[in-house]
Structure formats: structure tokens, C-alpha cells
Amino acid sequence: xxxxxxxxxxxxxxxxxxxxxxxxxxxxxxxxxxxxxxxxxxxxxxxxxxxxxxxxxxxxxxxxxxxxxxxxxxxxxxxxxxxxxxxxxxxxxxxxxxxxxxxxxxxxxxxxxxxxxxxxxxxxxxxxxxxxxxxxxxxxxxxxxxxxxxxxxxxxxxxxxxxxxxxxxxxxxxxxxxxxxxxxxxxxxxxxxxxxxxxxxxxxxxxxxxxxxxxxxxxxxxxxxxxxxxxxxxxxxxxxxxxxxxxxxxxxxxxxxxxxxxxxxxxxxxxxxxxxxxxxxxxxxxxxxxxxxxxxxxxxxxxxxx
Numbered sequence: 001x002x003x004x005x006x007x008x009x010x011x012x013x014x015x016x017x018x019x020x021x022x023x024x025x026x027x028x029x030x031x032x033x034x035x036x037x038x039x040x041x042x043x044x045x046x047x048x049x050x051x052x053x054x055x056x057x058x059x060x061x062x063x064x065x066x067x068x069x070x071x072x073x074x075x076x077x078x079x080x081x082x083x084x085x086x087x088x089x090x091x092x093x094x095x096x097x098x099x100x101x102x103x104x105x106x107x108x109x110x111x112x113x114x115x116x117x118x119x120x121x122x123x124x125x126x127x128x129x130x131x132x133x134x135x136x137x138x139x140x141x142x143x144x145x146x147x148x149x150x151x152x153x154x155x156x157x158x159x160x161x162x163x164x165x166x167x168x169x170x171x172x173x174x175x176x177x178x179x180x181x182x183x184x185x186x187x188x189x190x191x192x193x194x195x196x197x198x199x200x201x202x203x204x205x206x207x208x209x210x211x212x213x214x215x216x217x218x219x220x221x222x223x224x225x226x227x228x229x230x231x232x233x234x235x236x237x238x239x240x241x242x243x244x245x246x247x248x249x250x251x252x253x254x255x256x257x258x259x260x261x262x263x264x265x266x267x268x269x270x271x272x273x274x275x276x277x278x279x280x281x282x283x284x285x286x287x288x289x290x291x292x293x294x295x296x297x298x299x300x301x302x303x304x305x306x
Contacts, residue, residue, distance in 0.1 A: 002071035003301065004294040007149050009071070010078020011290045018085040025080050029059065030165055037170070041180060048180040052166060052187060059162040063155035077154045081161040083141035084286045087113075087134060091279040094130045098123050098272045113137070128270050131278045132248050135240035136233040138282040140164055143202070143289040144195035150293040150300075163191045189231055196232035200225075200239040202288040203281065207243035210280050216242035220265045227262035234264070241265030243281060246274050 033055045040051040066073050090112050097106040106126045107118035114133040121129060144164070148156035167188035170181035204217045220242030221235060228234025228249075241248045245267040251260055 003074055003150065003153050004297040006071040006074020007078050007146060007297065008290060008294055009075035010080075010149075011082065011146070011286075013075065013079035014082040014085045017079070018089065019083060020080075026161055026165060029055075029162060030169060033166060033169060043176075043179055045179050045182045048170070048183040051170075051180070052183040055166060056159060056162045056187070060155050060159045063153075063158035066158075067154035069154075073154050074149065074157070077157040078145070078149055081145045081149075081157050084138070084282070087137050087141050088279050088283055091130060091134050091275060091282070094126070095272050095275045095279070098127060098275070124269060124271070127272050127275050128248060128250075131240070131246075131270050131275050132237050134275075134278050134282050135237045135248075136230075138240075138285050139192060139196045139199040139232065139236045142286040143199045144192055146289050146293045147195040147198060148191070150297040160191055163187050192232040196235045198289065198292070199285060200235040202285045202292070203236070203239040203243055206284045206288055207281065209284055210277060212243035212277070212281065213245060214243070216245060216265075216267075218242070224262065224264045228264065229261070234262075238264040240278060240281060241267070244270075244274055244277055246270045 036055055037051060040047055040054065063077070066077065090109060094106055094109050094113070097103075097109060103123060103126070106123070107121070110116060110118040110121070110126060110129060113130055116129050118126065118129075145157055145160050148160040150156075152159070163184075166184040167181075169184070170177045171185035171188060172178075172181055200217075200221050204214050204221070207214045207217050217239040220238040223238075224241075225234035225238040228237065237248055241264045245265075247263055247265045247267050247269055249261040249263040
């Protein structure tokens with residue numbers, strides 16, 4: 001029973017402590033991956049595949065070795081890779097800044113949530129950007145690592161976080177990474193395929209707990225998610241929009257340029273109060289995820305017993 005126990009304890013550590021403030025292992029991996037890129041970079045897909053295999057493969061090997069430590073190793077790895085508590089805290093700080101009229105303070109917070117250019121966003125734009133990021137990262141920061149932890153223990157936890165970090169670093173459509181980052185983006189899409197749909201299902205199921213609409217979440221999922229350029233973010237964002245009765249999408253400015261994102265949901269434009277509701281919804285989904293994956297892991301381990 002080491003995996004479900006470790007996942008639950010690691011989730012509790014994240015809720016109590018948030019991310020490590022110093023010497024974060026994920027930041028260390030990012031530094032190492034950046035150094036590796038200076039060696040492996042070529043403007044082509046083959047070089048990107050090599051880069052992905054070396055970076056993620058080394059983490060999987062480390063996870064396999066650390067996994068011998070039983071439930072304490074699972075708990076520490078879970079705490080290391082989860083980011084749900086920090087996500088919710090940043091969302092609340094963003095809402096506080098917007099409510100007080102501190103636009104510059106809100107702009108300073110946005111890079112902690114997403115890669116958009118805050119200089120071009122007003123209060124409504126900042127609220128929308130933060131809300132969309134919270135919806136997407138509920139899956140990336142909590143549901144997906146818990147899912148892969150239940151499937152593969154410590155290697156699943158660390159391997160997923162490595163895959164997701166690689167996508168965040170090089171999975172962009174800019175001039176440098178359009179080809180080199182192709183493998184990182186595609187592997188991340190595959191790794192999030194099932195977790196994103198678990199996130200969508202939990203959003204539908206739990207929306208009524210905060211006065212949201214399960215029917216609206218399901219309708220937005222069916223109608224709008226497939227139009228999103230990401231096969232996974234579209235599910236998380238569409239169900240959140242439908243649950244909260246708001247409309248997401250539209251012109252979205254990144255460092256590499258402006259993208260016209262499809263409309264998700266059929267309600268009004270999001271406001272600061274909706275950002276607070278999105279944070280509560282995220283926390284409900286995170287809690288639901290640890291319960292579901294813990295139960296599934298327990299059932300799986302019992303079936304494997306001789």
C-alpha cells in the first residue's frame with residue numbers, strides 16, 4: 001500500500017507547505033536541461049528527440065532508483081512535483097491585487113502563472129489570463145502528476161514533471177524551438193491526454209459544490225474543447241468556463257506573438273470574483289484527484305497481490 005499512502009502524504013505536504021522555497025529539485029532539473037540544450041541543440045526534430053530522451057530518461061532512471069525507498073520516497077517525490085497549493089495562492093494574490101486596483105502588482109504576478117505578456121493586459125485581461133492558467137495548471141500541477149504517480153510510483157511522478165518542464169522550456173512555436181521543441185511538446189500532449197480528461201470529469205462532477213453548473217461544464221467540453229490548439233488544455237479550460245458560466249478565449253498575447261484562441265463557454269467575460277471561484281474549483285478538483293487516484297492505486301495493488 002506504499003503508493004496510495006505516499007501520494008496522500010505528499011499531497012498533504014503540498015497543502016501544508018507549498019513548493020520548497022529554496023533548492024527546488026524541479027528548478028535544478030530546469031538548470032540541468034538548459035545546460036544540456038547548449039550541447040544537444042540543432043535546428044531539427046532529431047536533435048530535439050535526442051534532447052528529450054536524455055533529459056527525461058535520466059530522471060526516469062533516478063526515479064526507479066529512488067522508488068526503492070517505499071512510501072516515504074513516494075511522499076517526498078509527490079510533494080516535490082505538485083504545484084497546486086502555490087497555484088491557488090498565486091491566484092488569490094492576483095485577485096487581491098486586482099480588487100485593490102493594483103494593476104502593476106497583478107502584472108508582476110502573472111509570469112508565475114503563464115507565459116503571456118502582462119504589459120498589454122488590463123484588469124479584465126489579467127483576470128482572464130490568470131483564470132485560464134489556473135484551469136489548465138490544475139491538471140498539469142496536480143492531477144497529472146498524481147495520475148502518473150498512481151500508475152508508476154516515483155518514476156511516474158518524476159518522469160511526468162520532467163516531461164512537463166521540458167514542454168514549458170522548449171515546447172514553443174518560436175524560431176528557435178519550432179523544430180527542436182517538437183518532441184517535447186508531443187510527449188507532453190501524450191502524457192496529459194488521460195489526466196486532462198480526468199480533470200474535466202472532476203470539474204463536471206464537483207462544479208455544483210461551489211454553485212457552478214455541471215451541465216454547463218459538460219456542454220462546453222463537448223462543444224468547445226476540440227477547437228483549442230491544445231488537445232488537453234482545451235478540456236480543462238472549457239469545463240472550467242462552463243462550470244463557472246463564463247467565456248474564455250479570444251486574442252492572447254505571448255512573447256512570440258499574438259494568437260487568436262477559440263471561444264470556450266457561452267457566458268459573460270470573466271471578472272475578479274470569477275477568479276476566486278476558479279481557485280476554489282481548482283482546489284476541489286485537486287482534492288477529488290487525490291481521492292480518485294488513491295482509490296484506483298489501492299484497488300490495483302490489491303489485485304496484484306498473490
